[in-house]
Amino acid sequence: MKISISSLHLILLITIIIAFSSIELASSLDQRFEDCKPRDCGNGLIISYPFWIEKDYCGFPGFKVTCKNNEPNIYAAGYDYIIRDISYANRSFLVVNPVAYAACPVPLRNSTFTDQSLITPGSGVQVLSFFYNCTNFSLTSYEKYIYPVNTSCVTLPDRKLSSFAGFVPAGKSIYDTLTCQSPVNIPVDVDSSLETVGQVNGYLPLLTKGFTLEWNKSPCDACEASGGYCGIEKSGLSMCFCNDQSQPHLKNCPPGIHNFLLLLCL
Numbered sequence: 020m021k022i023s024i025s026s027l028h029l030i031l032l033i034t035i036i037i038a039f040s041s042i043e044l045a046s047s048l049d050q051r052f053e054d055c056k057p058r059d060c061g062n063g064l065i066i067s068y069p070f071w072i073e074k075d076y077c078g079f080p081g082f083k084v085t086c087k088n089n090e091p092n093i094y095a096a097g098y099d100y101i102i103r104d105i106s107y108a109n110r111s112f113l114v115v116n117p118v119a120y121a122a123c124p125v126p127l128r129n130s131t132f133t134d135q136s137l138i139t140p141g142s143g144v145q146v147l148s149f150f151y152n153c154t155n156f157s158l159t160s161y162e163k164y165i166y167p168v169n170t171s172c173v174t175l176p177d178r179k180l181s182s183f184a185g186f187v188p189a190g191k192s193i194y195d196t197l198t199c200q201s202p203v204n205i206p207v208d209v210d211s212s213l214e215t216v217g218q219v220n221g222y223l224p225l226l227t228k229g230f231t232l233e234w235n236k237s238p239c240d241a242c243e244a245s246g247g248y249c250g251i252e253k254s255g256l257s258m259c260f261c262n263d264q265s266q267p268h269l270k271n272c273p274p275g276i277h278n279f280l281l282l283l284c285l
């Protein structure tokens with residue numbers, strides 16, 4: 020049997036050799052550089068430090084993102100919030116409480132991020148309080164402040180019990196005379212055009228609009244500008260992972276690498 024190596028075979032052979040050697044090269048790089056590349060859940064919203072999807076060293080605890088129906092979700096204290104927007108420049112993000120899309124948009128537990136001291140409400144956030152099964156309720160005292168809650172979502176029809184949502188005005192004590200279940204507090208972004216009087220479920224637009232949260236971790240600008248991706252070390256310190264086969268860097272990648280990458284791109 021005669022074996023002939025045509026030029027086509029030769030090209031194929033060379034290609035395979037190159038492919039294998041570049042895999043070897045890649046595997047000797049800091050794997051974390053690859054792992055912490057920004058990614059998205061399928062809807063185009065970029066997820067990167069301090070958020071992370073798979074590898075916990077690409078961001079901070081409490082910033083774990085789960086992809087659901089192509090949308091990024093972040094979990095906190097019983098709610099899987101949908102992340103609608105992230106501003107890495109402003110270090111803020113907009114989330115929607117999933118209860119907004121439930122058949123009964125009636126929250127039964129407090130919405131809180133306080134167990135994560137890293138995440139704080141934005142400046143436009145106000146607390147909408149839900150009061151359920153209230154006795155001693157008289158509409159005339161409250162009608163300027165409330166959105167009635169769909170009672171069939173809360174209890175069997177009972178004329179003696181009322182449920183509603185409202186912003187408790189600072190220093191107002193009218194709510195003190197109510198006898199209700201523990202209030203449920205939900206943050207919402209409030210703008211000046213807010214209507215404080217509403218129909219049943221009139222608060223729903225506030226829920227679907229979501230609310231802004233801010234994080235107070237160092238930005239990743241210097242690292243990203245130098246061609247790296249941020250993440251954290253075991254110690255919990257933020258680091259810059261670079262494409263240079265070495266240990267992570269504190270702030271940014273050494274200048275050489277970035278210039279080299281830039282050259283490759285050109």
Ligand SMILES: *[C@@H]1O[C@H](CO)[C@@H](O)[C@H](O)[C@H]1NC(C)=O
Binds near residue numbers: 105109
């Ligand atoms: C960032 O903040 C500035 C100033 O507060 C604001 O004008 C801008 O719209 C914000 N950008 C995003 C993407 O939220």
Ligand SMILES: *[C@@H]1O[C@H](CO)[C@@H](O)[C@H](O)[C@H]1NC(C)=O
Binds near residue numbers: 122123169171172220
């Ligand atoms: C109240 O909730 C019930 C049961 O979920 C629903 O059938 C009804 O349409 C709701 N009413 C309003 C005004 O949303």
Ligand SMILES: *[C@@H]1O[C@H](CO)[C@@H](O)[C@H](O)[C@H]1NC(C)=O
Binds near residue numbers: 127151152173175200
């Ligand atoms: C309201 O009261 C009913 C019983 O009358 C109870 O089944 C329901 O769980 C209560 N709802 C809340 C939100 O506490």
Ligand SMILES: *[C@@H]1O[C@H](CO)[C@@H](O)[C@H](O)[C@H]1NC(C)=O
Binds near residue numbers: 197
């Ligand atoms: C019921 O409400 C009235 C005012 O509307 C108040 O004077 C009274 O103290 C309340 N009763 C209870 C038990 O809270």
Ligand SMILES: *[C@@H]1O[C@H](CO)[C@@H](O)[C@H](O)[C@H]1NC(C)=O
Binds near residue numbers: 128203
């Ligand atoms: C929600 O938080 C408020 C204020 O911290 C508290 O008084 C209330 O009991 C909480 N409600 C529930 C249902 O845990």
